[in-house]
Every structure is written in structure tokens, then in C-alpha cells.
Amino acid sequence: MACALSGCLTFAQSAAVEPAPQPSPELAPLAIAYRAPEFAFADNDDPPKLSRVDGELLAEEITDAWREHGLVRSAELAQPDQRWPGDFFYVLTFSGRQRNDSGFWSQGFNTLTLFLLPYSVTHHYDIACTLENVLTGQQYRATVQATDETWVTLPLVFALPFYQHGHRKEMAIAADRLYESFASQGAFAPAMTNR
Numbered sequence: 001m002a003c004a005l006s007g008c009l010t011f012a013q014s015a016a017v018e019p020a021p022q023p024s025p026e027l028a029p030l031a032i033a034y035r036a037p038e039f040a041f042a043d044n045d046d047p048p049k050l051s052r053v054d055g056e057l058l059a060e061e062i063t064d065a066w067r068e069h070g071l072v073r074s075a076e077l078a079q080p081d082q083r084w085p086g087d088f089f090y091v092l093t094f095s096g097r098q099r100n101d102s103g104f105w106s107q108g109f110n111t112l113t114l115f116l117l118p119y120s121v122t123h124h125y126d127i128a129c130t131l132e133n134v135l136t137g138q139q140y141r142a143t144v145q146a147t148d149e150t151w152v153t154l155p156l157v158f159a160l161p162f163y164q165h166g167h168r169k170e171m172a173i174a175a176d177r178l179y180e181s182f183a184s185q186g187a188f189a190p191a192m193t194n195r
Contacts, residue, residue, distance in 0.1 A: 029073035030089040030188065032066075034059045040097040044104075048097050058125065059094035061168065065175035071188075088134050090187070096127040096143075118153035123167075127174065131182050142181035146174040 039055025040048035056077060063075030078091070102121040125146040132139050148170040182188065 029067075029070060031074045031076075031087060032063065032072050032090045032092055033076050033078040033088045034063055034092040034094060035078050036094040038095040042097065042099045044099075044101055048099070051098075054098055055094055055096075058098070058127065058171070059092065061171040062094070062127075062129075062175045062178060063092065065172040066179060068172075069176075071179055091132045091134060093130045093132070094127065095129070096125065098126075099124045118151050121150045121152065123148050123150065125174070127178070129178055129182075131187050133187070140182050140185045140187045142178050142185075144174045144177045144181075146170050 036052055036055030036059045039051055039058070041051035041054045042048040060075070060077065063072065066072045067075060075092075076088075100121050100123050103119060126143075127146070128141070128143045130139055130141050148167050150167075179188075
């Protein structure tokens with residue numbers, strides 16, 4: 001409810017990386033499926049709880065960044081137990097955890113000052129992915145860590161149209177790192193044929 005009464009703005013914390021390697025021009029981008037059956041979410045020091053929805057949202061942001069960079073043609077969410085039809089080159093299984101850190105007292109003072117005193121929430125992402133080649137069954141593994149920070153205060157209500165810009169930038173950086181790691185292991189190789 002406090003967030004609904006105030007504004008927020010998110011800032012990326014990771015340094016940008018070199019752009020992900022582009023696919024070979026003679027190949028059309030690949031279609032992939034993704035799932036997130038084992039992703040956990042925790043606030044502060046609370047024990048992590050499974051949150052497939054949070055995992056699926058982050059996986060969607062990662063694969064959207066790949067699609068926007070022209071690295072994949074499409075990415076489709078699949079159910080955890082779904083077997084893979086012939087529509088996909090690769091299946092991305094997304095796991096890990098997200099932990100949000102914020103100060104109890106700073107949130108309390110924000111509320112006492114009618115949302116004028118700002119406070120921040122730092123989001124830590126530990127992401128582990130397995131990419132499976134549907135044709136060969138070969139698997140590739142990659143991990144990435146990412147951090148962004150959201151500042152919450154009433155005056156930032158005017159930033160609502162672009163408050164997630166920093167988060168999207170952070171996920172795009174994480175996506176580039178994951179793609180680069182997979183590509184360095186031989187995934188997305190030009191030897192693939194179109195399906």
C-alpha cells in the first residue's frame with residue numbers, strides 16, 4: 001500500500017558489458033522455450049520461499065532482452081512438466097533466488113513523514129540457468145548475479161512511467177552475460193539447421 005501512495009525509481013547496479021555476440025547472418029534466430037520451476041524469493045533475512053511466478057517474470061525479462069537484441073526469434077513459457085515438441089531449438093530452465101533488502105526503520109520513517117523521507121530496497125538476483133539443445137540433448141550451464149536498487153518516496157510519483165528502466169537495464173546486462181556464457185560453451189552454434 002505504501003508503494004501505491006508514493007513513487008519509486010529503480011537504478012541498475014552492474015556495469016554494462018560488451019554486446020552479446022550476434023548470431024551468424026545466414027541463420028534465422030532460434031526459437032526457445034523457458035521455464036522456472038525452482039526459483040525462490042526472500043525479503044531481508046526471512047527464509048526463502050518458492051516463487052515460480054517471480055522466476056517466470058525474470059526468465060521472461062531475460063529472454064525478452066535476447067529477442068530484442070535479435071539473438072532469438074521467440075521465447076515461450078512452458079509448463080514445468082511439459083515435454084518439448086519440435087517447435088524449439090533450445091529449452092532454458094531458470095532457477096536461483098531473489099532477495100530484497102530494505103531497512104525496517106527507514107520504511108517506518110517514510111510512513112511517519114507521509115512518504116516524504118525516501119528509503120531504498122536493494123534487489124539481489126542469483127540466477128542459474130540450464131540450456132538444453134532439444135535436438136542433441138546436450139546441456140549448457142551458466143550463472144549470473146545482478147543487483148538493482150529502488151528508491152521509494154512520494155516526490156518520485158512523477159517517475160512512474162519509467163520507474164522500472166533501471167531494472168530492465170540490469171536484466172539486459174544479465175541477459176548479455178548469460179548469452180555470452182552459453183555461446184562460449186558452444187550453444188547457439190552456426191551448425192544448427194532451421195526448424
